[in-house]
Amino acid sequence: MSEPFKGFNASKDNVIRVHAQFFTELLPQIDDMAELKLTLYCYHVLHQIDGAYRYLHYSDFRENGAFMGMLEATAPDKDPDELLDETIMKALSRGTLLYVAVELETGPEALYFMNTDKGREAIDQLKSGNWQPDRVRAVEVLPPRLNAFALYEANIGPLTPRIKDEIVDAEEEFSAAWVEDAINQAVQQNVRKWSYVRAVLKRWQQEGKRQDERLSGSGLEDGKRYATGKYADFIDS
Structure with a gap:
């Protein structure tokens, strides 16, 4: 028997958003443990x-050992490939995926999306x-890191209801990883305001996001582009 669960961490780190409809509409319907885990x-x-x-490739399921x-x-007692195929089909039939x-x-490939607006x-x-x-390539499941809410509170300011809603909307539009990277860039440029974060996201969306910006930002000159260029309209004074 495995050790008892020691409890959730009290911090806001490593939080993943789950739609409220999952609990109110989807969870009551799911009667298969494999489908719930998937x-x-x-x-x-x-x-x-x-x-x-x-989106996910089939290999993102099959090649993830955990x-x-x-x-x-x-x-x-069931063949793993058969079990996976049956479970994916259940999620598709239910409308989750x-x-x-x-x-x-x-070559030919199957892509799987969550049944969301995006x-x-x-x-x-x-x-x-x-x-x-x-x-x-198959997605790499990364170790936990500070989420956008924790990053914002720790580096920019109080997490007001309006800012929380803005972050949630931005994660839906751009991805949680982009929002976290944009907050880090705002901190590096010492422009600690949400409007600057939003301007960074808009530029990445329109011009592309360089790989080096994920970890280190792109330097002082790029910071000036947001403050004085065409993205300045997104930044509050």
Whole structure:
């Protein structure tokens, strides 16, 4: 028998947002432990993915040893591949996940999206030819790090209800990782205001986000671009 759970950490670190409808509408319907684990795994992993749209490859399920171990524990006597396929099909049939088949440079591939506004928009954009997925490798499940709420409180200011709503909306529009990186950039540039964070996100959305900006920002000159360039309109004085 495993050791008893020692309790959640009292800090706001490592918090993942789950839709209220999950508890009020979805959870009462799910009667299969494997499907429940897969659904929560999707929340956990998609939270860590950058980009305009967040999605999973089949390999993001099958090649994650920790997830497959949890899944196999629900039906030890069943073939793991068969169990995974059945569980994904349950989530698709329930409407939790959405599926689309695409042709990538590595060959035909199935992509899975959460059934959210952004997930539905991604599939529409994909089918209309206005967007193509660019992530061909399995996602790496990263160790926990400070989330946007904790970063904002620790480095910029009080987490008021308005700011909390702004962060939630920005995470939905840009991804949680982008919001966290933009807050870090605001701290590095010593422009500690939400409007600056929002301007950073807008520029990344319109001009692309360089890989080095994820960890270290892009220096003082880029900071001036937000304050005096075309993105200055997004920044409150």
